[in-house]
Amino acid sequence: MTTVAQKPAEPYEVVRVQVPKRSLNSELRAIKIVWRRELIRFVNDRMRIVTSLVQPFLFLFVLGGGLQQLASAGTHGVDLKTFIYPGILCMTVMFTAMFSAASIVWDREFGFLREMMVAPVRRSSIVIGKCLGGATVAAFQGVIVLAIAGLVHVPYSVGLILGALGLQLLLAFAITAFGLAVAIRIKQMQSFMGVMQMIVMPMYFISGAMFPAQGLPTWLTVLNRVDPLAYAVDPMRRLVFSHLNISPIARHVLDPGLSWWGWQMPALLEAAVVLVLGLGLLVVAIWEFSRTE
Amino acid sequence: MQDAHEPAISVSNLVKRFGDFEAVKGVSFEVGAAEVFGFLGPNGAGKSTTINMLCTLLKPSSGQATVAGHDVVLERDDVRRNIGLVFQDPTLDGYLTAAQNLKLHAELYGVPNNLVAPRMEQVLRMVGLWDRKDGQVMMFSGGMRRRLEIARGLMHSPRVLFLDEPTIGLDPQTRRSIWTYIRELQEREEITIFMTTHYMDEAEWCDRIAIMDKGEIVALDSPQKLKAGVGADRVSIQTDDDEAAIEALRERFGIEARISEGAVTFGVEGGEQFVPRLFAEFDPSRNPGSPAIRGVSVSRPTLDDVFMSFTGSTIRDAEEDPAKHRNRVMMQMMGGGARR
Numbered sequence: 260m261t262t263v264a265q266k267p268a269e270p271y272e273v274v275r276v277q278v279p280k281r282s283l284n285s286e287l288r289a290i291k292i293v294w295r296r297e298l299i300r301f302v303n304d305r306m307r308i309v310t311s312l313v314q315p316f317l318f319l320f321v322l323g324g325g326l327q328q329l330a331s332a333g334t335h336g337v338d339l340k341t342f343i344y345p346g347i348l349c350m351t352v353m354f355t356a357m358f359s360a361a362s363i364v365w366d367r368e369f370g371f372l373r374e375m376m377v378a379p380v381r382r383s384s385i386v387i388g389k390c391l392g393g394a395t396v397a398a399f400q401g402v403i404v405l406a407i408a409g410l411v412h413v414p415y416s417v418g419l420i421l422g423a424l425g426l427q428l429l430l431a432f433a434i435t436a437f438g439l440a441v442a443i444r445i446k447q448m449q450s451f452m453g454v455m456q457m458i459v460m461p462m463y464f465i466s467g468a469m470f471p472a473q474g475l476p477t478w479l480t481v482l483n484r485v486d487p488l489a490y491a492v493d494p495m496r497r498l499v500f501s502h503l504n505i506s507p508i509a510r511h512v513l514d515p516g517l518s519w520w521g522w523q524m525p526a527l528l529e530a531a532v533v534l535v536l537g538l539g540l541l542v543v544a545i546w547e548f549s550r551t552e
Numbered sequence: 553m554q555d556a557h558e559p560a561i562s563v564s565n566l567v568k569r570f571g572d573f574e575a576v577k578g579v580s581f582e583v584g585a586a587e588v589f590g591f592l593g594p595n596g597a598g599k600s601t602t603i604n605m606l607c608t609l610l611k612p613s614s615g616q617a618t619v620a621g622h623d624v625v626l627e628r629d630d631v632r633r634n635i636g637l638v639f640q641d642p643t644l645d646g647y648l649t650a651a652q653n654l655k656l657h658a659e660l661y662g663v664p665n666n667l668v669a670p671r672m673e674q675v676l677r678m679v680g681l682w683d684r685k686d687g688q689v690m691m692f693s694g695g696m697r698r699r700l701e702i703a704r705g706l707m708h709s710p711r712v713l714f715l716d717e718p719t720i721g722l723d724p725q726t727r728r729s730i731w732t733y734i735r736e737l738q739e740r741e742e743i744t745i746f747m748t749t750h751y752m753d754e755a756e757w758c759d760r761i762a763i764m765d766k767g768e769i770v771a772l773d774s775p776q777k778l779k780a781g782v783g784a785d786r787v788s789i790q791t792d793d794d795e796a797a798i799e800a801l802r803e804r805f806g807i808e809a810r811i812s813e814g815a816v817t818f819g820v821e822g823g824e825q826f827v828p829r830l831f832a833e834f835d836p837s838r839n840p841g842s843p844a845i846r847g848v849s850v851s852r853p854t855l856d857d858v859f860m861s862f863t864g865s866t867i868r869d870a871e872e873d874p875a876k877h878r879n880r881v882m883m884q885m886m887g888g889g890a891r892r
Contacts, residue, residue: 273740274670276663276709278633285662292659300647370643377609378660379632 281379289380290388297359297392301399308400311358315351315404318469319343319411335509340411342513345496346468348404348423349430349488353463355400356431357455359393360438364451376551383545386439390541393435394428401427414502422498429530430491433537434459439544443551466492473515484519491533493517494526558621560585560712560744561606566615568601575601577767578615583746583760588738590758591748592859598767599748600640603716606746607637620711633661636705636713640720642697646690650681650700653689654707661708675703678740679733695726702733706741713737715747719754731757752855761855763862770862775855782853782861785823788815789830793843797834800842804833812865815849819857823850 279285301307323340330339366372375385405423408415438455445451465479466488475483483489493516500514517524561583568576576598583589591599604610606619608628617624620634644653651672658668676682679699689697698718705713715734719727735757738745747758755761755775762772771778791797797816801807809818820826827848834842 274667274674276667276671276707278662278708279664281629281633281662288659288662292656296645296648296652296656299652300645303647366645369646370639370641371645373639373641374643374645374657375660377607377632377637378657379629379662380660 278379285379286381286384289378289384290391293375293385293388294392294395297362297389297396300362301396307358308403311355311400312351312403314354315347318350319347323411333512335506335512337503337505337509337513338412341413341503343469344408344411344413345499346466346492348401348427348499349466349468349492349495350463351404352397352401352427352431353434353459353488355397356393356434357438357459359389359396360435360442361448361451361455362393363389363439363442364445364448367446368448382549386541386545386548389439390432390435390544393438394432397431397435398424398428401431412503413499416502419498419502423495426491426495426498426530429533429537433487433491433533433540436537436540436544440540440547443544443547462486462488465489468492471513471515472517484517487533487536489517490529490536493524494529497526558585559583560587561589561617561619561746563602563606563617564615566602566605566617567613568598568605568610569613575767576605579764579767579769581762581769581772583744585744586738586742588734588745588757588759589747590755590761591746591764592750592752592755592761592855593748593764594750597764599750599764600716602764603714603746603748607635607714608632633708634711636708636710638698638701638705638713638715638718640717642701644689644697644701644704647688649686649688650676650692651685653700654704657704657707663708671707671709675706678706678737679703695722695730698722698726698730699733702730702737706737706743709741710743712744712746715745717748717750719749719751727751727754752859755855763859765863771858778858779853779855782819782857784819784821784853785826786817786819786851786853786857787823787826787830788812788817788849789845790815790847791843791845796841796843797845800834800839805830810864812860815847819853819861826850 319340323338323343327339334342363372366375376382378385402424405420408419413419441454441458442451445454465482465486467483468488472480472483472489472493496514497516500510503510505513517529559582561581563582564580565578566576566580567574567578579598579602591602593599601610605612606617606624608624608631611625619631622630622634624631645656648656654672654675655668658672663671672685673682676685679702681696681700681703684692684696689700692700702713702715702718705715718734719730722730731754734745734747737743749755758775760772760774761778762769763778764770773781789797794811794816798809798811801809801816801818807818807820809816811817827850830848831845833839834845836842836844
C-alpha cells in the first residue's frame with residue numbers, strides 16, 4: 260500500500276473549530292484581511308513599486324525639464340516642474356490605484372476570486388477591503404513622490420504633506436472604486452488594461468494636470484469641468500501653490516482654480532465632489548459584485 | 553444542530569436546467585455522517601453541476617437539498633460555514649505563503665483568533681506541509697498545492713468536505729498519497745467527504761459511490777456490491793475483423809459484444825473456461841472465414857464494467873469526442889483491410 264511519495268503522517272493534535280454566526284465583527288475581520296492581502300502583495304512585489312514610479316518621474320523630469328525651455332515665458336519665473344508637480348502627485352496615485360483594481364481581474368483569472376466569493380461574508384466586505392487596500396497602497400506610492408518635493412523647489416511643510424496625503428488617499432480611493440466597478444465586469448486582463456487606458460489617459464490629460472484650466476478653447480473647458488479628475492488636481496495644486504513664494508501674477512496665471520460661470524469653487528467642495536463620486540462608485544461596485552454568481 | 557444519525561447530505565429531486573438543456577435531471581440520494589461518498593461519471597455527466605448546487609454556488613432549478621442540516625437555498629450562509637471546498641481549478645493566491653493563504657481563509661470564515669494558529673499547525677501537519685508553511689505558493693508543485701487546498705478547506709472544521717476532482721492532473725503517486733490523506737482525515741476528524749472523480753480506480757476508496765450519466769444517477773451502492781452485481785467476467789479479444797467477430801459471437805454463442813477501447817468486449821460467466829471454446833469455434837479449419845484472434849484478455853469485474861453495464865460504454869469511451877471515435881473506427885477498418 261505504501262509508496263515512496265507517501266509521507267508518514269506527522270503527529271498532530273486535532274483542534275476543533277466552531278465557526279460563529281455572521282456578525283459585524285466577522286465582516287470587519289473580512290475587510291481587514293482583504294485589505295492586508297493587498298498590502299502584503301504590494302510589499303512582496305518590488306517590481307511593481309518601481310515600475311509604477313517610472314511614468315510619473317518621466318513626466319516630471321523629462322517632459323517637465325524639456326518643455327521648460329519653451330514655457331519659461333509663460334510660467335513667470337516658476338519652474339515648469341514645480342507647476343506640474345501637483346499633477347504628478349495625482350498621477351502616481353491614479354496609476355497605482357488602477358493596478359490595485361486590476362488585481363480583481365487577476366484574482367478571477369487565477370481562481371482566487373472564488374475563494375473569496377464562497378466565504379460566508381458579505382460581498383460588500385470584500386469590495387470595501389479591496390478598495391481600502393488599493394487606496395492605502397496608492398497613497399504609500401504617493402509618499403515616495405512627495406518625498407522628492409525638494410527637487411522641484413516645493414518646500415517640505417507639515418501642512419502640505421498631510422494635506423497632499425489626504426488628497427491622495429481620497430483620489431486613490433475614488434479611482435480604485437472606479438477601477439473595481441469596471442474590473443468586475445471584465446474577464447480578461449488585456450481588455451481591462453485597454454479600457455483603463457482609454458478612459459484614464461484622456462481623463463488625466465483633460466483634468467488640467469499639465470496646464471492651467473483657464474483660457475482654454477470652449478470645448479476643452481467644458482470637458483475639463485465635467486472631468487472628475489479635475490476636482491482632485493485643482494485642490495492639490497492650490498495646496499502646493501499656497502506653500503510657494505511666487506509673484507501674484509504667476510499665481511494668477513498658473514493657479515486659476517476651477518470656476519463655474521465666474522464662481523470660484525472652494526477647494527473643500529472640490530474634495531467633497533471626489534469623495535461623493537468615490538462613494539457612489541463604491542456602491543456601484545458592490546452592487547455589481549453582489550449580482551455575480 | 554443535528555445528531556449523528558441525521559444524514560450529512562440529503563437531496564431530493566434536484567434539477568438544474570441551463571436554458572433548454574437539463575444538466576441534472578432530478579437526482580435524489582442521501583449521504584450519511586462520516587461517510588466517503590463518490591460521484592462517478594464522465595465529463596459532462598452533471599457531477600460538477602450537482603456539487604455546485606450542494607455548495608450553494610448554483611441555484612437549483614427545482615428540488616431540494618440540505619447539507620449539514622441546512623437548506624442550500626434558504627440557509628446559504630449556514631451551509632457555507634459548515635462546508636469546506638476544494639475546487640477542480642486552483643484557488644490559491646500564489647503570491648502569498650502557505651500560512652498566509654490559510655490565515656486569510658481563517659479570517660474570512662471567522663475562525664476564533666486563539667484557534668487560528670493551532671488549527672493551522674494541525675491541518676498543515678496533516679497534509680505534510682508544516683515545514684513548508686512559509687514557502688510562497690507559487691513555488692509549490694501541483695500535488696503540494698492540492699494538499700494545501702485540502703488543508704485550507706479544513707481550516708474552519710467543516711462538517712462536510714467537498715472535493716471536485718481532487719486528483720485531476722496529478723501523477724499516480726501523488727494521487728495515491730492524496731487519497732491516503734483523505735482517508736486518514738475522515739477517520740480523525742469524523743468528517744463527511746463528498747467527492748467527484750472520473751478515475752474508476754479511485755472510486756474504490758469510497759464507502760459508497762453513485763454513478764452518474766447524462767444527468768441521472770444510474771447506480772448507487774458500495775463499490776464491492778456494485779461489482780458483485782455485474783457477476784460475469786469481462787473478456788476482450790483483439791481480432792483482425794472486429795465486425796465479423798461481433799457477428800460470429802452473436803451467431804455461435806448468442807453473446808452481445810461491443811467494441812470498447814479498441815477491442816471486442818463482452819461479459820460471460822466463467823471467462824477462463826470460455827476461452828478454449830472460443831478458439832475452437834473460431835478455428836479457420838473448422839469454420840472457414842472466421843476472423844483471426846490476435847489476443848485475449850479475461851478480467852474480474854471492475855468498476856469500469858459496472859459503469860459499462862449501467863451506461864453501455866466505458867467511462868473513457870463516453871468521454872471521447874464522437875468524431876474522434878469515428879476516425880478511430882475508420883482507421884481500424886482500413887488497417888485491418890490492408891493486413892489481410
